[in-house]
Amino acid sequence: MFKTIQNQEMLEVLTVLFIKHGFSTEKAKQLAHVHTENTLHGVNSHGINRVPFFIDQVKRGLVKQDMEAQKVEGFGSIERWDGNLGSGVINAIKCTNRAITLAKENGMGLVALRNTNHWMRAGYYGWMAAEQNCIGILFTNTEPNMPAWGGKEARLGNNPLVISIPRKKGHIVLDMAMTQFSFGKINQYKLNGEQLPYEGGFDENGNLTKNPEEILTTKSGLPIGYWKGSALSMVLDMLATLLSAGRSTYKLGLDSHEYGVSQVFLCMDPNTFHDANLQENLMEEIIAYTQDITPMEPNGKTYYPGERSLANKINNQKNGMQVSEEIWNKITDLANK
Incomplete structure (x- = not known):
């Protein structure tokens, strides 16, 4: 209801x-x-x-109400921050704003954050960057909830990735997990009493299933692009962990609850190139070409991300x-x- x-x-x-x-x-x-x-x-x-x-x-004491992210190291336009186990949302807002500031000052800015918590909807921070006229590339690692391709046990995170591009007619914001369906979306189908529209993970016997309860039980989502999504997940975990000097998906999986994740906030200022009209025209060209198609269904269309x-x-x-x-x-x- x-x-x-x-x-x-x-x-x-x-x-x-x-x-x-x-x-x-x-x-x-x-x-x-x-x-x-x-x-x-x-x-x-x-x-x-x-x-x-x-x-x-x-x-449970996993999120500290009075704590928030602080800078621990700086290397020009690249910085490391520690989230001090504060709210993932508050920390992500702070680090996105810092990456935007660095980008405005240097053309590009990167903040790598460790010891933070779930940032909820990753795309929120992509919209933040776009609203400040910055390109954003942001990602996080997670607890293990996806098998590496060829294995049965969950060893990888679904490690959401965001890419955002400012645009006058509507910002481009790609927000995607490395699993076919995010686990929040799978839980939404469970709440609705519905099966997934496509196979989205594995049951306890290692078979692909559309049943959200079975996937939530095994914590084994299906990688996007099969082995390609598996490899991309691993690389994103490596980057987030190495750049922040934080915890990897492996370390996150040693605890019964996910906390203390690692994240990356990379922003670029497109005004650095002084050709805003050209950039806007190039995006419109790509979108127009993509949407000028014969639809698969009556009254159907394609959509740009966001x-x-x-x-x-x-x-x-x-x-x-x-x-x-x-x-x-x-x-x-x-x-x-």
Whole structure:
């Protein structure tokens, strides 16, 4: 069952909830904004649905309410930061803004962050970079939830990757996990009582399945592109771990709960080249060529990355967000205790 929630109501309820669980008013408002914004974009799996998970992490002491990321080393336009196990959202906002500042100063800026926590919807930070007219390449490692190609046990993370490009007619924002479906999305199908539209992971016998419960039980998602996604996941883990001097997917898997992940925030200022009109024309050329096709289905079309996400936000701002009644009741109960 679903119910319609307006974004202002969600902001108010979540702000109260986060304050009650030890966050300052400023941080509570930031957290409420990010979870609401993610839900507005239609990504409930990493917006409102993640709130109970986040509160559980706080209660377990895995997320430190009064801690946040701090710079520990600097090498020109490259910096290492330590998240001090603070909120992954608060830390990611801080490090994205720092990478943007470095890019504006140097043309390119990179912040590698260790000892942080789940940043919820990765694409949020890609939109942040694009809104500041920066190209962004951002990624994180995760606990093991995907087998390396050819193996049965989960040894790789689904390590979400974001690439964003500013554009006047609508920013380009690619947000993708290395699994065919993110685990938040798989859980969304479970909440809806639905099977996945395509095979998305492995059951306990090592067979591909569309059953979300079986995949959530085994924590074995299907790599995108099979062996190619497996290799890309491994390389992203290597980069995040080496650049931040943080914990790898292997180390994250030694604990029963995911915390202390490693992330990279790379931003580039396209104004460095002083040819903004050329850049805009080149993007329009690529998008027009891609969309000038014979659709597979009647009234169908192709989309550039971020197009449907923006359309979801516009629609949800106007008509309200469709939220799982079970999840919303759980959140309001937490806020009212």
